[in-house]
Amino acid sequence: MSKQKISGSDALILSLLEEGVTTIFGYPGGQIIPVFDRLYDYKDKLHHVLVRHEQGATHSAQGYARVSGKVGVALFTSGPAATNAITGLADAMMDSTPIVVITGQVPSHMLGTDAFQETDVMGITLPITKWAYQIRRPEEIAGAVARAFYIARTGRPGPVVLDLTKDAQVGLTEFEYKKCDYIRSYVPVPKIERQDIINAAELINTAKKPLMLVGQGVVLSNAEKEIIAVAEKAGIPMAVTLLGLSAIPSGHPLYKGMLGMHGNIGPNIKTNQCDVLIAVGMRFDDRVTGDLKSYATQAKIIHFDIDASEFNKNVKADVTVLGDAKQTLAALFDEIKENSYKEWVDSFAPCEQAESEKVIMPEISPKSGLLKMGEVVRKVSEASGNKAVLVTDVGQNQMFGARYFKFTQTRSVVTSGGLGTMGFGLPAAIGAKFAAPDRTVCLFCGDGGLQMTIQELGTILETGVGVKIILLNNNYLGMVRQWQQLFFHERYSETVMVNPDFVMLASAYGIKSRRVEMREDLDDAIAEMLSDDAPFLLDVCVEEAGLVFPMVPAGGCVSDIMLNPSEKY
Amino acid sequence: MDKKLYTVTAYSENQVGLLNQIATIFTRRRLNIESLSVSASAIEGVHKFTITTYSDEETVSKLVKQIEKKVDVLRSFYYLDDEIIYQEVALYKVPTKKLMEDNRIEEIVRSHSARILEVNNDFTVIEKSGHSDETQRLFEELSKIEVRQFVRSGRVAITKSTVEHVSIFLQQQEDRRLGMRD
Structure with missing residues (x-):
């Protein structure tokens, strides 16, 4: 007796359920209506969040994935919907975020005919995804979905696109689901080479001034405990990349702060003073390294990564250790000696002292003048008990958020690192809150970035998702303004913004909001915002000329650090 | 560089x-x-x-x-070239009349180890396989007569190595698959 047949749309939904999907972000449209029709009957099992723009759906899926560690899912139609997803796909690719994006497609017999809302989704998305596949027959659906989830979440995670033709959605198929755990051409977790571990341990055991760089790879492989164990056993100070933030609790004695252009002075200076640099799950982005010719040239470099193509891509390593960080770090732990480098660790103190005096204190506890972005971030962080999820947009809000927010648990940062996508913040925060409904999710954004995806306020209105939006409003594209001030002779070309009344706008969307102009109102406003789990928009009028410091100018030497426009460290 | x-x-x-x-x-x-x-x-x-x-x-x-x-x-x-055995194929379309008028055809075909694939009243198709410089030399020689069409294939190559890395990879993957099933 042959099995009962179901439609491709049912097969898709059942496949998603088999993968443990509970929430999807989407938007219906012509070539995906059959799936949405079937979705109607699965409302109790599959929560669909109706976004206001497909870019929002992909960023929400990203935010969801980053906080939950699960695969984020987005679903929408063909043509313009698919092209609207491109930014999110590219962003997820750069930041190794596991998402599966399902796009409708015109019926397979119309492919290539410039049919209504047809676009070459495969051609467009292949270069910016980990994998993309066009499903043309209903019987392919289960296998393709299984493969998509396996590829998205394993190895170095990334975005996957499934382009589903309309005839595949309506055609009938037998359905049997089998999770994918093997692809012949794909090695998600390379086997550890014992010798690599021994070589790495040897360098670490003989180091005098080791420094460990912690990237998002540590979070992605759930290796936070392992890396802290290694650092504690060998007494090695740690610094994090932007996406590595929150992997190490901010208060850990060996935690020395963030690397990069607007990172802390210590980690940047010490990069060029250490004798062994141990990079784990990070890719030596140019915002971390500055000028490669002067980057850590004195140090032996050990690079741990799961992606072989990262080795020697930007920085030449003396020892490379290929593998999953959780496994490689555990293996390393057994080979390294107990050690401590008191003098070396203490040598970070003068850097911290100088940064505190020259940069941090003036930023977070100014006595007078207009509100500063840094003080707002720090106050919100503390008011949340340093337990909130930090979501940022891109620009000064992002750097102030990264610098002044504090973390007590991992997976607490959602930010667009590699692609630097303005407009990422609001939809990503929505996704993050759906992933962690019990946590406070604080979005810091600027007036520029917020307006790039501001339509997602509609998603908040509809779902009531309790995102706390802290708008650092300076009526400027602040980061570009900063560069114009410092490097373009104060010619503020097209960076002044004429803005709407954001409080009125929030109220139009039924979102509670409050504007803060005076320092003395800030604490009370933050307390009001955090008093319940409802969405809130805090419009904070901050100084126009705020500048993020310290700063390693683009392409400059990582230890050549500006403390302010006229002073170097 | x-x-x-x-x-x-x-x-x-x-x-x-x-x-x-x-x-x-x-x-x-x-x-x-x-x-x-x-x-x-x-x-x-x-x-x-x-x-x-x-x-x-x-x-x-x-x-x-x-x-x-x-x-x-x-x-x-x-x-690099010294690590592989490689080859390309080139085809040349030459007007038969002009080829006949030139009495070097045998010498050309012989000295270049070329082959004639097709002859008709209008044109002749000559084939030569070899490295680019070799097929290029024949092109230059035939150009003195006239070449109506010339095409050279992409390179095909086989390694001189005694180790077949792809087969080893596939074996490792197969072992991994079987290992997972246990």
């Missing part, structure tokens, strides 16, 4: 769009593809890309790692 002609090979599953994926990796690094050939390999279901490009070793090594990173690619390698 010192640019040399590298032969890049990639072994992949037979998936739609793979050529695109591999080509874009060259495009991103602004590497020009000098020649390209795609065909079945000795292993059932596995396709082989053979691509030549002028580059330096650092760039080509990064390129190969990024090709190998593609989910549907099994392995990718790069070689």
Whole structure:
């Protein structure tokens, strides 16, 4: 007796359920209506969040994935919907975020005919995804979905696109689901080479001034405990990349702060003073390294990564250790000696002292003048008990958020690192809150970035998702303004913004909001915002000329650090 | 940096769009593809890309790692000419009348180890396989007569190595698969 047949749309939904999907972000449209029709009957099992723009759906899926560690899912139609997803796909690719994006497609017999809302989704998305596949027959659906989830979440995670033709959605198929755990051409977790571990341990055991760089790879492989164990056993100070933030609790004695252009002075200076640099799950982005010719040239470099193509891509390593960080770090732990480098660790103190005096204190506890972005971030962080999820947009809000927010648990940062996508913040925060409904999710954004995806306020209105939006409003594209001030002779070309009344706008969307102009109102406003789990928009009028410091100018030497426009460290 | 002609090979599953994926990796690094050939390999279901490009070793090594990173690619390698046996095929379409008027045809075919594939009243098609410089030399010689059409295939190459890395990779993967099933 042959099995009962179901439609491709049912097969898709059942496949998603088999993968443990509970929430999807989407938007219906012509070539995906059959799936949405079937979705109607699965409302109790599959929560669909109706976004206001497909870019929002992909960023929400990203935010969801980053906080939950699960695969984020987005679903929408063909043509313009698919092209609207491109930014999110590219962003997820750069930041190794596991998402599966399902796009409708015109019926397979119309492919290539410039049919209504047809676009070459495969051609467009292949270069910016980990994998993309066009499903043309209903019987392919289960296998393709299984493969998509396996590829998205394993190895170095990334975005996957499934382009589903309309005839595949309506055609009938037998359905049997089998999770994918093997692809012949794909090695998600390379086997550890014992010798690599021994070589790495040897360098670490003989180091005098080791420094460990912690990237998002540590979070992605759930290796936070392992890396802290290694650092504690060998007494090695740690610094994090932007996406590595929150992997190490901010208060850990060996935690020395963030690397990069607007990172802390210590980690940047010490990069060029250490004798062994141990990079784990990070890719030596140019915002971390500055000028490669002067980057850590004195140090032996050990690079741990799961992606072989990262080795020697930007920085030449003396020892490379290929593998999953959780496994490689555990293996390393057994080979390294107990050690401590008191003098070396203490040598970070003068850097911290100088940064505190020259940069941090003036930023977070100014006595007078207009509100500063840094003080707002720090106050919100503390008011949340340093337990909130930090979501940022891109620009000064992002750097102030990264610098002044504090973390007590991992997976607490959602930010667009590699692609630097303005407009990422609001939809990503929505996704993050759906992933962690019990946590406070604080979005810091600027007036520029917020307006790039501001339509997602509609998603908040509809779902009531309790995102706390802290708008650092300076009526400027602040980061570009900063560069114009410092490097373009104060010619503020097209960076002044004429803005709407954001409080009125929030109220139009039924979102509670409050504007803060005076320092003395800030604490009370933050307390009001955090008093319940409802969405809130805090419009904070901050100084126009705020500048993020310290700063390693683009392409400059990582230890050549500006403390302010006229002073170097 | 010192640019040399590298032969890049990639072994992949037979998936739609793979050529695109591999080509874009060259495009991103602004590497020009000098020649390209795609065909079945000795292993059932596995396709082989053979691509030549002028580059330096650092760039080509990064390129190969990024090709190998593609989910549907099994392995990718790069070689200099002395590490491989390689060959190309060229076809030349020459007017028969002019060829007949020139009495060197036998000498040309013989000295270049070429073959005649087709002769009719209008044109003759000559075939030659060899390295680019060899097929080029025949082109130059025939040009003195007249060449109406000339085409040279992409390079095909086989390694001089005694180790078959793709077979080893497939065996390792098979072992891994069986290991998981246990």
